[in-house]
Amino acid sequence: MDDRKVYVIPCSGIGKATAxxxxxxxxxxxxxxxxxxxxxxxxxxxxxxxxEAEAKLQEADVITIDGCAKDCARKNVEASGKPPTISHRVHDYLKEHRDLKPETVLDIGEGGRKLADVIAADIAEEIDELRNECGDPCAGEDE
Known part of the structure; x- marks a missing residue:
């Protein structure tokens, strides 16, 4: 099996519940x-x-998650020489799931946790698709 990983990189977003x-x-x-x-x-x-961090990304697929429109995760990954394969914004998910609002930075609350679940499920599917494209399925693996 190919041990190539898909890297998921979130923004740092200090002070933002969406981050x-x-x-x-x-x-x-x-x-x-x-x-x-x-x-x-x-x-x-x-x-x-x-x-070392930049080298890890060069042979991998990269998915970024940004907490706001500044897109710091996406921009910093691009600046490292590797455009993200897929980029997400938490705010785009909030538009679709208005009932799942995070509460605070320190405690995102039940709504924030459910929103994180929605985002994680989408990214897990994307990882499966990316791994299947390279002939290395991930879903259902016994680890």
Whole structure:
């Protein structure tokens, strides 16, 4: 099996509840939904030009999740020399799921957790599609 991972990279979004939702969705994907197939890299390392972090992305598919329209995750991944394969904005999900509003940065609440679940489920499906394109399915693997 190809051990190539799909990297899911959320924004840092300090002070934004929507950024906290994006980070929660990321952890759900890499820890619960697609462990072994998905991983994450600290956005700060890419911002600082960390060569090891940048090298990991070059041979991988990358999915970004931004908490606001500034698109810091997407822009910093692009600046590292690797355009994201797929980019998401939490606000786009809020438009579709108006009842799932996060509460605060420190506690996104039930609505925020459910929104993170929706985002994580979409990303898990995207990872399955990306892995199937390269002949390396992930869904249903026993890990």
């Amino acid at each position: 906290s939702v994006g980070r929660e969705a990321t952890y759900r994907v890499v820890e619960d939904e697609r462990p072994g197939c998905a991983d994450t890299i600290c956005l700060g390392l890419l911002t600082l030009g960390d060569e």
